[in-house]
Amino acid sequence: MARGFYQLSPEQLFVMSRTFPYHAVPKSSRPVDAFNPGVRVPRIFDFEVNPGWHQLTLYNPNLDSLKPHLDHIEVCLGKSLNEGGLALDFGKEYYLYDFWNDKLIGRLRGDATLSQDLREVKQE
Numbered sequence: 001m002a003r004g005f006y007q008l009s010p011e012q013l014f015v016m017s018r019t020f021p022y023h024a025v026p027k028s029s030r031p032v033d034a035f036n037p038g039v040r041v042p043r044i045f046d047f048e049v050n051p052g053w054h055q056l057t058l059y060n061p062n063l064d065s066l067k068p069h070l071d072h073i074e075v076c077l078g079k080s081l082n083e084g085g086l087a088l089d090f091g092k093e094y095y096l097y098d099f100w101n102d103k104l105i106g107r108l109r110g111d112a113t114l115s116q117d118l119r120e121v122k123q124e
Contacts (some may be wrong), residue, residue: 018100023047029057032075036084043118044075046086052094054086060118071118078110 008016031042045057060071077094079085088094088110096105096114108114 074115076113
């Protein structure tokens, strides 16, 4: 059981606010990189809102607790779903928006690779 919103700290509420809105359809994100070589914990999750709109969640699990680090991830937009891609159309362009930081990243072609450095996980 989780605590109620009124019991969360301001920092916890801020993090929770980054997860909204929730979708009203019985559908979940798929782990894109779950079966890629060398991946111990999936870090890229894809929620297909519709064929032209994908929401990606990028996760830094920081599995090496002795050495906090930045994590670098990549996903090939046009690769098939079976190869750890999003199966987007190679000939089209797609807008990228960073919801966490509330800014437009730009556009990438369907044959491009999305490359992202994730922030270091802070040890508590």
